[in-house]
Amino acid sequence: MIIDRAEVIVTSPDRNFVTLRLTTDDGLTGLGDATLNGRELAVVAYLKDHVVPLLLGRDAHRIEDTWQFLYRSAYWRRGPVTMAAVAAVDTALWDIKGKAAGMPVYQLLGGASRNGLLAYGHASGKTTEALFDSIREHREQGYRAIRVQTGVPGLKSIYGIASNATYEAMNGVRYDHEPAQRGALPNEEDWDTRSYLRHVPTVFEAVRNEFGPELPLLHDAHHRLTPIQAAQLGKSLEPYDLFWLEDVTPAENQEALRLVRQHTTTPLAIGEIFNTVWDYQQIIREQLIDYVRSAVTHTGGISHLKKVLDYAAQYQIKSGMHGPTDISPVGMAAAMHLGLSIHNFGIQEYMRHGARTDQVFRQSFTWADGYLHPGDEPGLGVEFDTDEAGKYPYVQAYLPFNRLADGTVHDW
Numbered sequence: 423m424i425i426d427r428a429e430v431i432v433t434s435p436d437r438n439f440v441t442l443r444l445t446t447d448d449g450l451t452g453l454g455d456a457t458l459n460g461r462e463l464a465v466v467a468y469l470k471d472h473v474v475p476l477l478l479g480r481d482a483h484r485i486e487d488t489w490q491f492l493y494r495s496a497y498w499r500r501g502p503v504t505m506a507a508v509a510a511v512d513t514a515l516w517d518i519k520g521k522a523a524g525m526p527v528y529q530l531l532g533g534a535s536r537n538g539l540l541a542y543g544h545a546s547g548k549t550t551e552a553l554f555d556s557i558r559e560h561r562e563q564g565y566r567a568i569r570v571q572t573g574v575p576g577l578k579s580i581y582g583i584a585s586n587a588t589y590e591a592m593n594g595v596r597y598d599h600e601p602a603q604r605g606a607l608p609n610e611e612d613w614d615t616r617s618y619l620r621h622v623p624t625v626f627e628a629v630r631n632e633f634g635p636e637l638p639l640l641h642d643a644h645h646r647l648t649p650i651q652a653a654q655l656g657k658s659l660e661p662y663d664l665f666w667l668e669d670v671t672p673a674e675n676q677e678a679l680r681l682v683r684q685h686t687t688t689p690l691a692i693g694e695i696f697n698t699v700w701d702y703q704q705i706i707r708e709q710l711i712d713y714v715r716s717a718v719t720h721t722g723g724i725s726h727l728k729k730v731l732d733y734a735a736q737y738q739i740k741s742g743m744h745g746p747t748d749i750s751p752v753g754m755a756a757a758m759h760l761g762l763s764i765h766n767f768g769i770q771e772y773m774r775h776g777a778r779t780d781q782v783f784r785q786s787f788t789w790a791d792g793y794l795h796p797g798d799e800p801g802l803g804v805e806f807d808t809d810e811a812g813k814y815p816y817v818q819a820y821l822p823f824n825r826l827a828d829g830t831v832h833d834w
């Protein structure tokens with residue numbers, strides 16, 4: 423089983439995706455997701471110029487050896503571009519191994535540890551009424567756990583709220599989280615921490631009053647707070663019993679979470695922008711978090727994220743893999759196979775992709791009664807339609823950024 427073809431394909435059906443397709447000499451194909459929102463072409467160049475030439479002629483069965491070779495032989499380790507490229511190769515090789523074995527990938531990872539994956543969706547609204555409608559819609563779609571994001575009085579736009587531009591671009595399909603805007607420059611948004619900290623607890627109080635105590639609720643602070651502000655938020659949300667509070671502080675400083683932890687029992691999730699086990703070393707060992715947010719796509723693939731999650735399991739820390747629309751259907755399938763197999767699965771983020779995306783990536787996962795299942799097709803269970811993909815060339819798109827009232831750039 424020798425890798426004799428490696429293609430890097432960029433397509434933009436509803437948004438940009440980067441896909442690696444490996445083909446072996448005996449005709450098996452494997453897919454990997456290499457999408458890095460807003461920096462897609464950097465991963466394309468890394469793969470095309472520096473990885474593809476090294477893959478041709480290698481034994482497709484040697485997943486771990488290939489991972490170590492790509493990681494160590496580059497000398498320049500870690501980082502989102504490198505780790506997304508390595509992830510795509512790793513995921514594609516698992517797909518091939520599954521097809522060679524005639525088994526879904528989760529069987530190769532030890533088999534199913536549960537019947538399905540509890541998933542959460544994104545409800546949002548500029549106002550409380552709009553938010554309530556969005557929560558109701560999500561419950562009608564079957565979601566049993568819901569992330570809640572709202573507008574903040576005085577702020578024009580805010581992370582997590584469906585924008586009108588995206589709504590129109592999606593032909594009226596609601597996209598609750600698609601912040602990357604097509605265009606030559608990133609959009610500027612505004613931010614005020616004090617207004618946010620005052621407003622958020624009132625929203626959760628209203629949601630609990632309306633929907634009762636049982637519904638698992640999540641919230642994402644998107645790296646915007648200092649440690650003491652994060653501690654304050656965690657404390658003020660304690661009465662509303664969150665499933666988790668996500669990314670309270672910027673991810674670079676692992677120690678920040680010590681201070682947050684000292685002050686609040688609200689469960690904490692972090693790591694969607696982490697890319698190796700070393701980013702988690704301290705926060706797992708010191709039990710400063712409850713959920714690992716990394717995606718297969720950005721964390722070196724199935725092989726490496728499994729190592730992170732096995733390490734986390736020793737401390738009763740669970741998975742909460744990143745699953746916004748910028749994780750392609752291939753990356754989502756990989757997450758589902760991994761999530762189904764590990765013991766310490768917690769919850770899976772799940773947003774529906776657009777209809778055009780579903781045409782490009784034919785998927786075999788199921789969604790029923792609030793649970794995902796990757797299906798039982800050999801490999802990952804995703805087929806890539808090259809002709810469909812060819813209809814949608816890359817479109818420049820960037821994530822927004824924040825400025826404070828005085829013009830200072832702030833974390834987005």
Ligand code: KDG
Pocket residue numbers: 459599601642644694744745746748771821
């Ligand atoms: O590309 C950035 C998005 O993936 C990110 O903003 C989504 O925070 C996010 C989430 O929790 O899904």
Ligand code: MG
Pocket residue numbers: 642644668669694
């Ligand atoms: Mg997040």
